Amino acid sequence: MLQFLQNNIWTVLITLVSGAMLFWSFFGNRLRGIREVDHIAATQLINHKSALVLDVREQGEYDAGHIVNSKLIPLGKLLERIGELEKYRERPIVVVCRSGQRSASACALLGKEGFAQAHNLNGGVMAWQKAGQPLER
Structure with missing residues (x-):
């Protein structure tokens, strides 16, 4: 076994790194405590729970097409503008970006x-569009 590892160290390392990357892509958000929702669950939160749709893309991306009634706060400005979300603290928030x-x-x-009901739209606006959901321009 040791001889095999020595002779194939690069193959073994590449396999381990690839496996770790695959694991992280499937379970990384769950391990970080992030709730994922698909377009159906997001629509239910919006329609039945009055969820805020928070778009964290840049202005140009938002202008090209966004979910109806979404609020734009680019990710880079989110912390400094967090006060704008205070009235939504106890409501669900569906957070979207491109992917x-x-x-x-x-x-x-x-x-x-302290926003306990933040939900990540799995696949972002790209998945939303692919599912045939409307965008506003």
């Missing part, structure tokens, strides 16, 4: 700031 990565970071930040 779900920035919104996951925003959910983590919101959680640290």
Whole structure:
């Protein structure tokens, strides 16, 4: 076994790193305590729980198409503008970006700031569009 590892160290390392990356892509957000929702669950939160849709993309991305009635606060300004969300502290917040990565970071930040009902839209606006959901321009 030791001889095999020595002869194939790069193959073994690449396999381990690839496995770790795959594991993180599936379970990383859950391990960070981030709630993921698909477009169906997001729509239910919006329609039945009066959830705020928080878009954390940049202005140009937002202008190109956004979920109806969403509030734009770019991720880079979220902490300094967190006070604008105070009235939503006890309500669900569906956080969106292009693909779900920035919104996951925003959910983590919101959680640290005491917003217990922050939900990341899995796949972001791209998944929303792919599901045939409307965007406003």
